[in-house]
Amino acid sequence: MQTDTTTGAAITFDAVGKAFPKKGGGSVMALEDISLSVEPGTITGIIGRSGAGKSTLLRMVNGLEKPTSGAVTVAGRDVGAAGAADLREIRREVGMIFQHFNLLSSRTVRENVALPLEISGTPAREIAPRVDDLVERVGLQDFRNRYPAELSGGQKQRVGIARALATQPKVLLSDEATSALDPETTQTVLELLGDINRDLGLTILLITHEMAVVRDIASHVAVIEDGHIVEDGSTYDVFTAPQHPTTQSFLSSVTGVTLPHFIARQLRDTRPEGNAREVMRITFAGENATDPLIAEMSRDLGLQVNILAGAVEEIGPRPFGNLLISVDADGAEQARAFLERNQQRTEVLGYVG
Structure with a gap:
């Protein structure tokens, strides 16, 4: 786009x-x-x-x-x-389907699907086979003679989809x-x-x-x-x-990947004196999205990693995940470099004491 x-x-x-x-x-x-x-x-x-x-x-x-x-x-x-x-x-x-279905209560499933064809002047002999094909396509062949009041919300929306497809x-x-x-x-x-x-x-x-x-x-x-x-x-x-x-x-x-409240309340923009941990977001995407990178990073760099929140999603055939972690601030730069070498995005959210 x-x-x-x-x-x-x-x-x-x-x-x-x-x-x-x-x-x-x-x-x-x-x-x-x-x-x-x-x-x-x-x-x-x-x-x-x-x-x-x-x-x-x-x-x-x-x-x-x-x-x-x-x-x-x-x-x-x-x-x-x-x-x-x-x-x-x-x-x-241009077909259109609506949030609230907009079906005519006095017409059956078949009759609702046929409505745009009737309005457009489609010959009657062409309407019946097209309507039957569309009703079957949306999986409502057993409900073709039912009225909207007899259908579930999902079934009503299927009728709406079939009706929207009627004029091809x-x-x-x-x-x-x-x-x-x-x-x-x-x-x-x-x-x-x-x-x-x-x-x-x-x-x-x-x-x-x-x-x-x-x-x-x-x-x-x-x-x-x-x-x-x-x-x-x-x-x-x-x-x-x-x-x-x-x-x-x-x-x-949608991912639910937000900092726990007790961490968010402590989060600071600048590193405090003494023992501190850096909180970062890691976005796992690309070829290495499903690799055990956190385990490898902890092992290779000798870092203790605290996982705060995370989720794995899928967009089409490709996985991606978001993970919130904290690591010792002294080793955070090494951690970010390791992850970025493995094509993962990192973002520093702040620091906790």
Whole structure:
């Protein structure tokens, strides 16, 4: 994912801004100078806190919102400048799934999935086989004649996914699609989206406030804060070397790698006199991510290492881990040099007496 306009991109945001009028006059900027390219066939996550602007950004892709400045293009077509006929055609190529499902309670599973096809004027003889194929794809063939009230949350979301695929879109938008689901159901829905991405080559753009969702499904990620993209790149690169404090905050919540409170309370920026220990964060990534480097370092350098917290994650096929340790301050420089020779990143967090 690049932060400029790429002609082959499935979706581009080119210097996009969005202002909303305020009561009493004036306006408030929801988005400012957003430039981002989403490549065909990728799964890109846009993560941000409530009010950061991510939903507004997503709604611009299918024309539900228009930019105040800049341009949003889908497959090279300017969404904001599209007339009514062109916008209908763009929307046929952009499916959308919602946080709260938005199913019609009076229609069965099959009838809900068929709705976009009926609205678009698809001949009746083509609707039934396509609907049956989609219902089977999302694993609801035994529930095809059930009504939404008879379905679980995960099943409802599967109906929403099937409905979003009905018009055979090239792009699928996901608006917090798993935030109303329990963790186990969330995982099955994410696996389904991953299968759809692989099987159909569909470009998926999803927004979320959960870094775990990005970790589990997205190949690329953009972090949005106060209407600005503060960091973007491949998910692996962003997870293993976050640059912005907002990204770092999100990552600490998903990995759980934070200092124990009794250590954090003692932590100092400068080394105290006498016996002191340096507290450091180690990010394990790359070819040596699963090697027993701490054991080797302790043995080779004769250092006593105290492990304070840690977690191992997986981004796609590649592992990465975060470990918080303390070592005797006199040997800390040697420890950091050893780790960096083995391609691991280190960060000094402070010192304890």
